[in-house]
Amino acid sequence: MKETPSGKLYHFEVRENTTLLPFLIEKMPEKNRNNIKSLLAYRQVRVDGKVVTQFNHQLTNDQKIEISGQRQTESSVIEIIYEDKWLIIVNKPSGLLSIATRDEKRETVYSYLSDYVKKQGRENKIFIVHRLDRETSGLLLFAKNEKIKRTLQDSWNDSIIERTYVALVEGQVQKQEGVISSFLYEDRSFIMHSSADSSKGQKAVTRFKVLKSNMSWSLLEINLETGRKNQIRVHMQDIGHSVAGDKKYGAKTNPVKRLALHAMNLSFIHPVSNEKMVFETAIPKPFAKFF
Secondary structure (H helix, E strand, O other): OEEEOOEEEEEEEOOOOEEHHHHHHHHOOOOOHHHHHHHHHOOOEEEOOEEOOOOOOEEOOOOEEEEOOOOEOOOOOOEEEEEOOOEEEEEEOOOOEOOOOOOOOOOEHHHHHHHHHHHHOOOOOOEEOOOOOOOOEEEEEEEOOHHHHHHHHHOHHHHEEEEEEEEEEEOOOOOOEEEEEEEEEEOOOOOEEEEOOOOOOEEEEEEEEEEEEOOOEEEEEEEEOOOOOOHHHHHHHHOOOOEOOOHHHOOOOOOOOOOOEEEEEEEEEOOOOOOEEEEEOOOOHHHHOOO
16 A cells, blocks of 8 residues: 555455455455445546446456545546645646536536535535636646635735646747746637736736757746736747647647646645645646657
8 A cells, every 4th residue: 555645545456256345345444334435436446457336346356456545526527636624626637617607517627526525515515716728737726615715815826836837839949948928908709918018908927948849849837927817828829839729829730639738736835734735747648749
């Protein structure tokens, strides 16, 4: 057994033919029957590498059982990276809304997590702290009560230590690192624009560093000093290196069949414990394949 960022990971080997629930009850005496059924419900149990949710699944000799510390929703869409009494952090996939819109109510991270916490208690609720664009993947923070949400949002600039993205952009970025600063405003078509005129919008500051590059592509590490709508996408267009797959902001190509932008790192001060919390995901493999 070894520790993982979000809990414990168990490994067991089956020594005789049996069924899954009695096997797990015997192997994990510290957990009750309902705890173990929850592990199954949240797709944390794998038999020979495959997720199993049925408590009466038949086991045979020499099969390997793995219990993950990371919970998932029934839809297998949302990976929960961390959860405690006050917070949930997920790894959002590209193409999924953070929260409902007029046209889409159910297929959202918020909806999935709301269903998830209500299974633990009918009165439980979830509150979104910040958002990611539908096409952007990566780390997204939710609160379990409104007070925690407000605490995080009201102290956002002081609480958030780092928000790092990785982006695959078009062309070879010549400057190895730099800062982009402008004022962003939205038009009637909901498209963001960049201006040097402070009277036109809100100040936005983006820092970037080249991780890898060639004649066609550059892989950038991007840090936000501000969190404006579509900020990275607009600023990449500003320097002539649009995010791959971002037709809305000037991209000519779509090599990974999605917007090539991922929220990779999130570091903040916990609103209750005051601990420094650091979470990081891997660079998506499709982004790196060009190098």
